[in-house]
Amino acid sequence: MTASSYPVLPDERLAAGVARLAVRHQGRYSVETVQRLIADSYEQLAANAHVRTHLVVLAERFAAERLDALAHIESPTGGERPRVLFVCSHNAGRSQMAAALLAHRAGDDVIVSSAGTHPSGAVDPHVVQALTEAGVALDEVYPKPLTDEIVQAADIVITMGCGDACPVVPGHRYLDWPVPDPDGAPIAVVRSIRDALDARITALLDTLPGA
Incomplete structure (x- = not known):
């Protein structure tokens, strides 16, 4: 898949967060999956946010929590x-x-x-x-x-x-x-x-x- 076919980021500053989360989940989730989730997290938070100053940071944190949850669902350990x-x-x-x-x-x-x-x-x-x-x-x-x-x-x-x-x-x-x-x-x-x-x-x- 080419970079141009990846989900569009609503804010270009999210790219750094995508890179960090992709490294953290390397071997488990593709960059495309991470980018899709971080873009979705940003848009869901932006829909209700009164202040957008920290949305990029919060979207990365929200996406990190969601990726961690997905990993737990797919590979639960005792x-x-x-x-x-x-x-x-x-x-x-x-x-x-x-x-x-x-x-x-x-x-x-x-x-x-x-x-x-x-x-x-x-x-x-x-x-x-x-x-x-x-x-x-x-x-x-x-x-x-x-x-x-x-x-x-x-x-x-x-x-x-x-x-x-x-x-x-x-x-x-x-x-x-x-x-x-x-x-x-x-x-x-x-x-x-x-x-x-x-x-x-x-x-x-x-x-x-x-x-």
Whole structure:
């Protein structure tokens, strides 16, 4: 296949990310596959982004997560770290807080993802504030759409308020956490939601192997 027949990149700066991810997955995925996925990741994020300044960087990160999920689906190995996916409607509040809290508590023992069935353009600033106050480091969090490979790769899918749009994949472990939506809530309410999620994370950790 010639370079001209590769999927078109919506931003030429994505080419560097394609090169990096192609090297990381050399022997598993072709450059064409990587380029297609990074272009799709960019377009999905751009569809809802309020600020496009960091879209190129975020698209590479999103594509890297999706490629890792695909690799896990195609070649699962025993004894791997458990993979937990949090899903809510907008991926701007509850699922972001839960994912950040679990990643903070479990460290490298758990692979954590979050996504939204209808992702928002930005994470709620009160959510960022409440997590920062709790000492949870945030690495440029951003709302992400729910994709098939991320769902398929998860061992546990935890849903929060996405209703019928929440994914259902046979054979997966599902939990539904009825936690209030922090969207538009004052910081005091967001802190209480954070603490409620943290209590649920504590209980979840007791059920995860190796965590």
